[in-house]
Amino acid sequence: MRLPVSAIASSRAMLLRLCAVAILAVPLRALSPSFHVMGTDAAPWSKVFTSVGLAAGSDTTAQIIVVGPSSNIDIARLATDHILIVEGDSAAARQIGITPKADAFAIRHIVDEHAPNMQIVWAQQVSAPIMSIPEDFKIYARERWKNAPVEAGKRTAHGAIVWIATPPGDSGADRYPYLLQALVDLGMELPARTAGLWAFFDSSYRSRADVDYLARRWREAGISALHVAAWHNTEPDPQRDEYVKSLIVACHRNAILVYAWLELPHVSEKFWADHPEWREKTAAGQDAQLDWRKLMNLQNRDCKRTVTALVQNLLARFDWDGVNVAELYFESLEGASNPARFTPMNDDVRRAFEMQEGFDPKLLFDAKSHYASGQNREGLRKFLDFRAALASRMQADWLDVLDQVRGAKPWLDVVLTHVDDRLEPGMRDALGADIARSFPTIQSRHATLLVEDPATLWDLGAARYGKLAEKYNQLTRERQRLAVDINVVERYQNVYPTKKQTGTELFQLVHEAAKSFSRVALYFENSIEPQDLALLPAAASAARVVQRLPDELDVDAPQSVRMPWRGAVELDGHPWPVQNEAAVLVPAGKHRVTPGTAMPVVRLADFNGDLRSAIDAKDSVELAYASRSRAIAILGSDVSSIDVDGAPYWKPGTQNAGSSVLLPSGEHILTLHR
Numbered sequence: 001m002r003l004p005v006s007a008i009a010s011s012r013a014m015l016l017r018l019c020a021v022a023i024l025a026v027p028l029r030a031l032s033p034s035f036h037v038m039g040t041d042a043a044p045w046s047k048v049f050t051s052v053g054l055a056a057g058s059d060t061t062a063q064i065i066v067v068g069p070s071s072n073i074d075i076a077r078l079a080t081d082h083i084l085i086v087e088g089d090s091a092a093a094r095q096i097g098i099t100p101k102a103d104a105f106a107i108r109h110i111v112d113e114h115a116p117n118m119q120i121v122w123a124q125q126v127s128a129p130i131m132s133i134p135e136d137f138k139i140y141a142r143e144r145w146k147n148a149p150v151e152a153g154k155r156t157a158h159g160a161i162v163w164i165a166t167p168p169g170d171s172g173a174d175r176y177p178y179l180l181q182a183l184v185d186l187g188m189e190l191p192a193r194t195a196g197l198w199a200f201f202d203s204s205y206r207s208r209a210d211v212d213y214l215a216r217r218w219r220e221a222g223i224s225a226l227h228v229a230a231w232h233n234t235e236p237d238p239q240r241d242e243y244v245k246s247l248i249v250a251c252h253r254n255a256i257l258v259y260a261w262l263e264l265p266h267v268s269e270k271f272w273a274d275h276p277e278w279r280e281k282t283a284a285g286q287d288a289q290l291d292w293r294k295l296m297n298l299q300n301r302d303c304k305r306t307v308t309a310l311v312q313n314l315l316a317r318f319d320w321d322g323v324n325v326a327e328l329y330f331e332s333l334e335g336a337s338n339p340a341r342f343t344p345m346n347d348d349v350r351r352a353f354e355m356q357e358g359f360d361p362k363l364l365f366d367a368k369s370h371y372a373s374g375q376n377r378e379g380l381r382k383f384l385d386f387r388a389a390l391a392s393r394m395q396a397d398w399l400d401v402l403d404q405v406r407g408a409k410p411w412l413d414v415v416l417t418h419v420d421d422r423l424e425p426g427m428r429d430a431l432g433a434d435i436a437r438s439f440p441t442i443q444s445r446h447a448t449l450l451v452e453d454p455a456t457l458w459d460l461g462a463a464r465y466g467k468l469a470e471k472y473n474q475l476t477r478e479r480q481r482l483a484v485d486i487n488v489v490e491r492y493q494n495v496y497p498t499k500k501q502t503g504t505e506l507f508q509l510v511h512e513a514a515k516s517f518s519r520v521a522l523y524f525e526n527s528i529e530p531q532d533l534a535l536l537p538a539a540a541s542a543a544r545v546v547q548r549l550p551d552e553l554d555v556d557a558p559q560s561v562r563m564p565w566r567g568a569v570e571l572d573g574h575p576w577p578v579q580n581e582a583a584v585l586v587p588a589g590k591h592r593v594t595p596g597t598a599m600p601v602v603r604l605a606d607f608n609g610d611l612r613s614a615i616d617a618k619d620s621v622e623l624a625y626a627s628r629s630r631a632i633a634i635l636g637s638d639v640s641s642i643d644v645d646g647a648p649y650w651k652p653g654t655q656n657a658g659s660s661v662l663l664p665s666g667e668h669i670l671t672l673h674r
Contacts, residue, residue, distance in 0.1 A: 031063040031082065032547035033191035040068025040087055040167060047172030051507035052180060052190050052538040053545070061547070064188065067092045081158040083188055087167055089129050098137075098152075098163050102130035107165060109144040112151070114178040114531040115502070122175050123496035128165045137163070140182045151176055153186050160186035171461070174496065177503030181531055191545035191553075192561040193537030194514065195585065195608070197222045198450075198483070198521035200261060202229040203243060205526040211243075215250040218525065222537030222562075224608050226251055227324045227415075227521070230260035233317075234268035234310050241317065248319050253660050255608040255632045257321035259415065260314065264328050264398060266293040267307055278303035281346045282331075283339035283365045290331050290341055298394060299348040308401055315405045315412070321629040322413030323402055324450070329391040329419070333454070335430040336380060339365045349390070357382050384429045391432040396441045403445065411665040413629035414447040417485060422471035423464070424454050439475050448628075450521055452485040459493065462512035469516035483519035486510060488527045502529045507539035514540045518559070537562070543586075553593045560587050560611050568596030575616040578623075580605040580636060587611040602672050605636035609663070619674040624667075631663040633670070643671040 034057030035049045045066050046056060059065065064083045067073065069090040076095065078084060086092045089100055108125035112118065120141075130148045133139060141151035153162040162182060169175045184190070199218065206214065218226065228247065233240050248258045265280060272279065272294040280288035280295035288295040298304050315323065332341035345362060353361045361383045363369040371379040395416065406412050418435055421427035428434050435449070442449050451472060457464050465484060472482050486509055490499045501509055506528075513520045520540050522528060528536070543557035555563065562583040569576050569584045571591055577600040578585040585607060586593060602621040604614075609631030612624040625631055635658060642650035642661060645668055650661060663670060 032057045032061040033189055033545055034062045034547075035064040035066065036062035037066040038068060038073075039071030040066060042066075044168045044170055044172040044174075045085075047508060048168060048179065048504055051172070051504060051511045052535055053192055053511070053541050053543065054190070055544065055546075064183070075161070079156045079159050079161050081156075083160045083183060083186065084162070085183075086161065086163045088165060089131065093131070093163055096161055096163070097132075097134040099132050100129040101132040102148075104129050105143070105146055105148065107143050107150060110141050110150055110175075111144050112141040112176075112178045114140070114181045115529060118177075118498060118502065118529070120177060120497045122169075126166050126175075131163075131165065133163075137161075140178070141176065151179065151182065153182055155186055160188075162186065171505075171508075173504040173508060177497055177505060178531060180504055180507065180535060184535065189564060190535070190538035192541045192543040192555065192557065192563050192586075193583070194222045194540040194559065195219075195255075195537070195562050195606075196224045196519065196559055197536065197540050198225045198227060198519060199223050199528075200227045200229075200521065200524035202524060202526065203232055203240075203247070204229070207243070211247045211250040212253070215247075215254040215256060217533065218251075219254040219256055219606070221528075221533040222540055223256060223525075225257040225259055225322070226525070227259045227261040227326075229263075230314055231263055231266060231268050234314055235270050236313075236317065244318055252319075252632060252662060255606045255634050255660060257413075257608060257629055257632065258319075259322035259324045259413070260318070260320045261324045261326060262311065262398075263293060263326055264307070264394075265295045265298045267296050267310065269294065271296065271307075271310070275303070275306075280343050283336070283342040283345045283362065285345075285362075286340065288331065288343050290343075295331070295343060297344070297346040297348060299344065299346060299352070299390075304397075311398075311401060312405055315402075316408070320409070320412060322415060323405075324415040324417055325395065325398055325402070326417035326450075327419065327452070328395050328398060328416075330387060330432040333430050335426075336364070336384070344387070344390075353383060353386050356386065361386075384432075387432040388428055388434040388437065392434055392437040392441070395438050399441060399445050399447065411630045413665075414445060415450050415483070416442050416447055417450040417452055419452045419454055420457070420468060420471075423468050424456055426456070427454055436475065443476065443478075443481070446481075446628075448481050448483055448519070450483040450485050450519075451517075452487070452523075455487075455492070458491060458495075462508040465509070465513040465516040480518045482517050483521055484513050484517040485521045485523055486513055487523045489523070500527070500529070502532055506532055507535060510536060510539040511542075514542045548592075551595050554590070555586050555593060556590045557586060557588050560585055560607075562586075563593060565593070568599045570594045570596040571614075575600050576614065577603045577616045577621045577636075578607055578611065578614050579603065585611065587613065601637065602639065602674050603636035604633055604672070605658070606632075606634035608632040621672045623670040623672075625663075625670060626667040627663070627665050630665050633661045633663060633672075635659050635661065635672075637674075639672045639674070641673045643673075644668050646671075 034055045036057050036059045037045045066085045068087050075092050104127040106125045108122045110120050133149045133152045137152040137154045139149045139152050150165040251258050278297050280297050282288050331343045336342050350360050363371040364380050419427050419433050421433045488501050541561050543561045546554045565584040575596050600616040609625045609627035615622045
């Protein structure tokens with residue numbers, strides 16, 4: 001609560017408060033960051049706007065108003081200080097000069113200026129008249145063959161107008177994948193943005209890119225941790241090693257943690273070439289080169305000993321913040337039905353299974369053997385169970401290896417990426433994936449489980465993430481230890497309107513995943529369309545923002561979020577020192593954000609960690625934080641010294657404003673002195 005002040009002081013504070021509001025310079029700040037739908041079906045529009053964190057509001061306070069054909073309002077007046085969306089050929093459209101000029105035509109394939117090379121095909125064609133668009137409107141999308149406008153917009157004095165030829169479709173993502181991008185272009189504000197996304201990174205796709213440019217871009221997109229394809233650096237190589245070292249430095253400079261992403265039993269291209277004697281075998285007797293992965297026999301003692309030494313050296317050579325042990329089980333998604341892809345069938349596994357069950361598992365794939373006949377599937381069942389148990393033991397063994405490394409680097413966070421086999425139980429027999437068996441080991445190591453949803457579930461849409469979360473909440477109440485991976489890839493199924501998840505569809509997936517899991521990871525960084533990056537942080541935020549007054553926002557967030565803000569700011573009535581020139585970082589919980597009277601002398605521009613509190617004490621700032629790995633603070637002002645838990649941590653003269661400071665993992669009190 002605010003302390004009582006005299007009438008004179010109160011007047012002065014009010015004047016400063018009004019000045020702070022002016023400094024914000026955001027055109028639609030007086031309106032709630034929300035939407036209202038009139039005269040048309042609200043359900044699809046709700047799916048569109050909630051995907052980026054906007055809530056439903058009233059017709060008097062909402063920033064965005066959707067006007068359907070049956071609405072009868074004064075468009076010109078309302079558009080002065082609102083963002084209006086007008087559907088189709090209607091009275092509202094004609095008020096703004098959008099009128100029919102030709103008979104109806106079929107719309108199915110459109111081209112959007114935000115991604116002109118993206119194939120956008122609607123599942124069903126829709127008929128609509130060709131419309132004449134006033135010259136002051138910008139055309140955002142056209143029908144491919146007739147070049148007729150299907151989406152257009154323009155700015156107004158303090159708002160905007162957007163017109164689309166048809167409703168958006170039942171899912172909200174059926175027809176205009178980049179409608180939200182157009183709205184942002186025209187001034188739409190998004191109330192909150194996450195700063196906690198994870199992303200996978202493969203340097204083979206980015207070898208020529210400037211790492212400092214990439215790191216800045218990733219952080220702006222809300223990425224807090226990058227999982228780097230470490231198999232390229234399994235064996236020391238001066239050029240490749242230098243690239244990864246410079247990447248880590250650039251990421252740390254931008255408050256991004258860096259994890260070593262392992263894909264065992266794939267070790268490296270060189271290891272595969274140098275050790276043909278240790279290659280994994282398929283049930284067809286071939287070397288297990290499956291897709292891009294070249295699998296090694298980690299059940300062989302000599303192979304495992306050699307790989308262990310390589311992994312330990314890899315983790316010691318670089319300044320990693322964590323390790324991701326990904327997809328450590330077997331092939332393939334087709335299971336035993338495809339012997340050419342089914343593993344493991346190396347000599348060591350075959351001997352171990354024969355000692356346990358009395359027969360060679362290779363007989364399961366020998367048409368002359370009674371083990372392969374349709375009359376006897378018990379043998380296959382035994383091997384599939386043996387295989388699942390073996391995969392769990394492998395995961396435990398390699399987590400043991402990481403524990404040894406953590407003796408020297410105790411800050412290393414550990415993640416196990418594992419395909420779902422609870423909502424999609426067929427994955428157990430297909431891949432040997434048995435998360436219920438592996439989860440106690442994951443818990444005992446205080447690791448994070450990163451759930452990968454298999455392609456067989458993709459047709460369930462965004463709703464699948466809530467269903468996945470229900471399954472995994474049965475395993476643990478520690479929600480902070482559960483994360484989910486979204487594969488942003490070209491899909492083999494017949495999907496619409498785009499083959500890859502992009503635009504509104506991607507935002508819906510990310511938003512539902514963020515509501516359901518504590519962390520969202522994206523596979524992979526290079527597959528995300530550039531036009532989606534700016535909106536991803538809003539989609540990944542599960543915060544609820546309510547506008548109480550023109551200059552007061554109530555925030556309820558499960559994790560720290562960035563909120564657009566310029567000028568001094570107070571959090572719950574106290575000066576708040578964690579902000580940069582464009583945004584304020586609000587910690588998890590319920591808070592009230594209001595304009596402040598003066599900028600704190602000591603500030604942090606960014607912070608990568610679980611920020612619990614921050615107290616401005618004029619010449620110093622005290623922050624409480626927690627972090628599973630190291631935390632990173634980006635200084636927003638000159639700092640003379642830093643203490644951690646009351647003890648000197650950093651000496652004067654080594655860092656200034658704009659510098660990054662690596663902080664210890666765990667729970668700590670950080671004090672920054674002017």
